[in-house]
Amino acid sequence: MDAVTPAKGRTMVSSRSLHKVERVTLTLHPEPQERLPMRVPTTFDATARIYEWKHSSRMNYMIVPRKISSSEIKVDLFITAPRGGKVASKDLPKLVESFVQSKIASEWRGLVLGDISRPTSGVPPTKSIVRGTIEDMLGVSLKS
Numbered sequence: 001m002d003a004v005t006p007a008k009g010r011t012m013v014s015s016r017s018l019h020k021v022e023r024v025t026l027t028l029h030p031e032p033q034e035r036l037p038m039r040v041p042t043t044f045d046a047t048a049r050i051y052e053w054k055h056s057s058r059m060n061y062m063i064v065p066r067k068i069s070s071s072e073i074k075v076d077l078f079i080t081a082p083r084g085g086k087v088a089s090k091d092l093p094k095l096v097e098s099f100v101q102s103k104i105a106s107e108w109r110g111l112v113l114g115d116i117s118r119p120t121s122g123v124p125p126t127k128s129i130v131r132g133t134i135e136d137m138l139g140v141s142l143k144s
Helices: 089-105 134-138
Strands: 010-014 021-030 060-068 073-080 111-116 120-122 127-131
Touching: 021 089, 073 089, 089 111
Parallel strands: none
Antiparallel strands: 010 127, 021 073, 021 111, 021 120, 060 073
8 A cells, every 4th residue: 555644644545446436426405303413424434534335235335425514415425336246327326216215214314315416437535544643743753
């Protein structure tokens, strides 16, 4: 893995090579009567500090939030076929809608589906942010 040190003492580490997959943008809205805090759909792993691929029986997916407000949540849903298969373009909208409705019924309670964009080719996030030590941030050694 290649490591690059950007400003502010963070290290960017490539987690996998770049590859294009299908991407759709989902627009979700909170239900009007819902007053509890919304759970934003994501596949971010706070421990590994990276967006992870999750697996269902019909597809592999990654969910990356794009916009969060009190009136809507927009997320990018990246999709690949399981085990090197292929998802047919004509089946993708129906597959995505079925997937989203099943998530709304279980994990995304309090949200309703507003819109599903047309599928496009996209590159999912491939970098994790690893915080450096205080010495890395200051650029000096702190030996006493």
